[in-house]
Structure formats: structure tokens, C-alpha cells
Amino acid sequence: DVHHPALENFLRSAPFYGACASLEIPPLTRPEISDLATYLLGYEIGETISEQLAQETGGNPLFLIEILKALSVSSFNEQDFAEQLRETPIPGSMRMLIRDRLATLQMAEQQTLVTAALIGSSFEPGLLEAATGQSPEQVASALEVLERHYVIQSDPQYPVPGAYKFVHEKIRELIIQDLSAARRRLIHLHIAQAMERQGQVGINRSAALAVHFEAGGAAQRAFHYWLQAANYARRLYSQHSAYSAYTRADHLV
Numbered sequence: 001d002v003h004h005p006a007l008e009n010f011l012r013s014a015p016f017y018g019a020c021a022s023l024e025i026p027p028l029t030r031p032e033i034s035d036l037a038t039y040l041l042g043y044e045i046g047e048t049i050s051e052q053l054a055q056e057t058g059g060n061p062l063f064l065i066e067i068l069k070a071l072s073v074s075s076f077n078e079q080d081f082a083e084q085l086r087e088t089p090i091p092g093s094m095r096m097l098i099r100d101r102l103a104t105l106q107m108a109e110q111q112t113l114v115t116a117a118l119i120g121s122s123f124e125p126g127l128l129e130a131a132t133g134q135s136p137e138q139v140a141s142a143l144e145v146l147e148r149h150y151v152i153q154s155d156p157q158y159p160v161p162g163a164y165k166f167v168h169e170k171i172r173e174l175i176i177q178d179l180s181a182a183r184r185r186l187i188h189l190h191i192a193q194a195m196e197r198q199g200q201v202g203i204n205r206s207a208a209l210a211v212h213f214e215a216g217g218a219a220q221r222a223f224h225y226w227l228q229a230a231n232y233a234r235r236l237y238s239q240h241s242a243y244s245a246y247t248r249a250d251h252l253v
Contacts, residue, residue: 027059027167036061040068046078052085055121058168066091067170090170090177098174101149108134112142113151117175118187118212122155122165130194131187189216196221203232207245214252223252 028036034050045053057063070091071084090098105113115131116123129139143164146152155165166172176184192212195205210225226249233242 025061028054028061028064029059030054033057033059033064036064037068040065045081049078049081049085052082056085056169058166058171060168062097063094063168063170066094090174094170095174098168098171099178101151102175105145105149108138109142109145112139113146114175114179114183115187115191116152116164117166117172118179118184118215119191120208121169121172122158122163124158124160124163126160127191127194127198130197131191185215185217188212189218192216192218192221203229203236203238203241206232210245210248214248219252223249226252 030047030050033053034045034047037050037053038044053064053067057067067085067088070088071081102110102113111132112128112134115128119127119131125136125139125143128134128143129136132139134142143152147154147164150167151171152164153167155163158165179187189212192209195209195212206225206229210222210229213219213225214222226245230242230245230249233239233245
């Protein structure tokens with residue numbers, strides 16, 4: 001699903017030049033994911049699991065097969081399966097494929113990518129610009145490259161127009177795993193400071209600020225935003241969200 005320079009050079013060399021045909025396989029649809037998983041597992045899966053597999057693999061057939069092979073499931077229970085799917089580490093074959101895909105990125109593109117990964121599954125270019133210090137043109141160019149590499153795609157369901165999301169959640173996981181603890185902390189702090197400068201409010205925004213400040217090592221700012229998120233939740237009569245935010249704030253004391 002992406003051009004690979006080394007492979008293309010190999011196929012252009014003798015004796016392969018002109019002898020190989022390229023077959024592009026589009027991402028699998030939800031029904032196709034369900035059918036392939038049912039065939040490989042030996043039992044039918046529900047819509048919830050099919051949706052989770054689509055999010056984890058982006059419909060990439062190879063990724064789907066490798067993920068299912070990595071699971072140790074003897075009998076199907078939807079709740080247990082979903083939990084194991086979330087906790088199963090990325091298979092070694094997938095790690096190699098993803099790293100090969102990302103190895104050709106330039107420094108600015110990598111900076112954009114790792115910042116986007118720590119923002120979340122979906123992200124907006126404006127926050128990337130503020131968090132990385134890059135110009136809108138630099139961020140736009142990096143996003144175009146990442147889209148051509150089939151790492152990200154537009155996210156029409158995001159509340160802000162022009163947002164993107166990661167094609168495969170496993171790609172985002174690996175990017176984060178490959179960052180040092182010190183680098184993750186610094187990027188989280190940059191994201192939090194950028195969000196704070198944007199000045200938007202609301203329960204989700206306050207909670208996101210708290211998460212990034214906490215991961216960035218700024219406990220005092222995280223405490224402030226956890227309390228703010230809890231207060232927003234109380235006004236919305238969301239007792240569970242309020243309790244969760246108060247608990248996170250309490251852990252920082």
C-alpha cells in the first residue's frame with residue numbers, strides 16, 4: 001500500500017524488468033475483515049470486534065493476518081478477545097514493515113509524525129504547527145508525504161475540518177514505543193503548552209490538557225486541568241467523568 005524505493009529498484013533490475021506485474025490491494029472493508037477473521041479463527045466475530053480490528057490494522061490484509069496469528073485464542077468470548085487484542089504487542093514482522101516504511105522520512109516529517117502520534121489517533125494541523133514550531137507550509141508538506149506513505153488519512157468525522165487520523169493504530173503505537181521516555185515527556189509538554197495557547201475550553205479539552213501536562217512532567221498544571229475537567233463534568237451531571245478526573249487530580253497531590 002506504499003511505494004518502497006528498494007523494492008522498486010530491485011524489480012527494475014534484470015532479469016525482473018518488465019516481467020512482474022503490480023497488483024494493488026485496497027484496504028479491506030468491514031465485511032471483508034469479518035470474513036477473513038472468521039476464516040482464520042474458525043468462528044464468527046461480531047461487529048464490535050470487526051470495528052476494533054479495522055481500527056488496529058486499517059484494513060491492511062497482512063497486518064490483519066499477523067495480528068490474528070499473534071493472538072492466543074482457543075474459544076471466542078467477545079470481551080476477552082477485545083481485551084487481548086488491545087494488549088497484544090505488535091508482532092515482529094509488523095514492526096519491521098512499519099519501520100521500513102518510516103525509514104525514508106526526512107527529519108521535519110518525522111518530527112511532525114511523532115508529535116501527531118502523541119496528540120492521539122486523530123489530530124488537527126493547527127495544533128501540530130503550534131506544538132512543533134513549524135510553519136503551516138512545512139506541516140502541510142509533511143502531512144502530504146505521510147498521506148502518500150499511507151500512514152495517515154483525512155478524518156471527516158473529526159469536529160474540526162481538515163483533521164487527519166492514523167490509518168493503522170499499530171503504526172501510532174510503534175512510533176510512541178520507539179521514542180525515549182525523555183523525548184515523549186518533552187513532546188507531551190510542547191503539545192500541552194500549544195493547546196493552552198489556543199485557549200479552547202470544555203471537558204474534553206481540559207482532560208486532554210491534563211493528560212499532556214501530566215505526561216510532560218508538569219504536575220501542577222495537570223492538577224489544575226484535572227480539577228477543571230471535573231468541574232465541567234459536574235455541570236454536565238456526568239458523575240463518572242467527574243469522579244475519574246478528581247481521582248487523577250488526587251494522585252498528583
